[in-house]
Ligand code: AMP
């Protein structure tokens with residue numbers, strides 16, 4: 109089958125996990141399997157041999173009924189700040205099978221999500237419903253196609269069992285692939301219940317796995333502050349990328365922030381249509397804590413929690429540790445701003461950096477918000493010059509456009525060079541929330557996977573502006589939701 113599993117996490121002290129096997133399910137059935145990801149992982153999936161018996165075999169495996177050779181299943185312990193409140197959490201419905209060593213030499217966690225109860229389940233059933241697992245599959249693959257660091261999805265299987273939420277729903281298991289599942293919350297857990305020694309073990313493990321360049325640069329005791337800064341740098345880059353494509357994560361609790369810098373835990377997440385800083389998709393986020401416009405601030409808040417957890421190992425003197433932590437975290441706003449501005453300037457085709465660029469970007473965003481412009485389409489239409497939205501009819505836009513054109517002229521670049529830059533920064537097709545909802549409804553209510561497959565196909569090449577991309581001009585994929593329902597829709601787990 110191509111499994112080459114290692115279990116480095118299971119070699120950490122037992123404090124960090126509990127060994128537990130997935131719960132067997134009655135009737136696993138493959139819903140969707142990611143063959144290109146399987147190939148990257150070095151798994152033997154001969155497309156011509158993916159007949160019904162092979163599919164059944166993979167379904168058994170992805171449901172946790174059959175364990176791959178070398179798997180040493182465990183549930184990870186972690187804590188986290190959920191909507192600002194600290195609690196003990198852990199994998200309540202997920203089990204890490206092991207770490208696949210790929211032909212390219214990379215290490216990826218293979219995790220089953222929705223695979224039954226664990227000692228961390230609290231009052232939960234340990235299960236997952238089909239819709240939310242398919243949402244995670246779609247959005248994580250969309251993010252990957254956009255070039256944004258993310259966990260990925262190998263498969264979704266239905267379990268043949270019913271899960272009870274507000275209604276009865278088909279149960280499902282997602283096979284998640286991640287650089288690791290180390291979270292800010294894993295450090296909070298170590299600090300709260302393990303003490304300095306556990307925090308140090310975890311930090312050394314995380315650095316060996318994700319930040320070897322930091323250890324090489326800073327082998328001494330300074331390395332933990334350097335580690336904190338490196339995590340912050342990756343998060344600043346990540347959140348800038350989210351903002352640039354209009355992605356709203358929805359639950360940026362500290363347990364949902366990965367140390368690797370990947371986007372993780374796709375719950376009530378979505379790409380926004382109309383540009384609005386206060387956009388929220390989660391039905392439980394009633395105060396808009398995790399609104400689109402708050403994401404950078406929340407990232408900084410979460411990183412401050414990581415810094416706190418690292419305090420005992422940052423320096424021997426508490427005051428010195430605090431000063432170090434504050435110095436690092438204090439850099440976040442400028443660091444983020446720089447990365448965000450670079451991403452936004454790219455979207456406008458700008459090269460180099462001028463003093464006026466920031467206001468050029470901000471003023472466009474202001475106009476977009478005033479005129480209810482669609483986020484994705486605005487940048488697409490600026491790229492192609494085919495202006496369709498009301499925003500483009502306004503005098504305010506005409507004067508903004510003059511400033512933009514004047515700025516571009518200073519670059520001494522051809523129109524083609526500028527347009528190419530924009531095409532690589534502005535997706536022409538995204539996984540719009542109303543289309544995601546349709547795909548999930550068809551799969552869940554009607555057993556119809558065709559809507560899902562078409563959506564996955566459409567979002568696989570988001571920067572393809574060519575005539576051959578039949579989805580690029582297809583109103584089904586490019587028009588924002590026509591309904592006037594409020595933004596706060598339910599798309600939870
Ligand atoms: P999430 O909102 O998915 O990030 O999950 C937050 C916490 O709740 C994690 O510790 C999950 O493992 C746990 N959890 C979520 N859903 C369930 C469930 N159905 N059964 C048990 N634990 C769950």
Ligand code: MG
Pocket residue numbers: 363364373
């Ligand atoms: Mg989570």
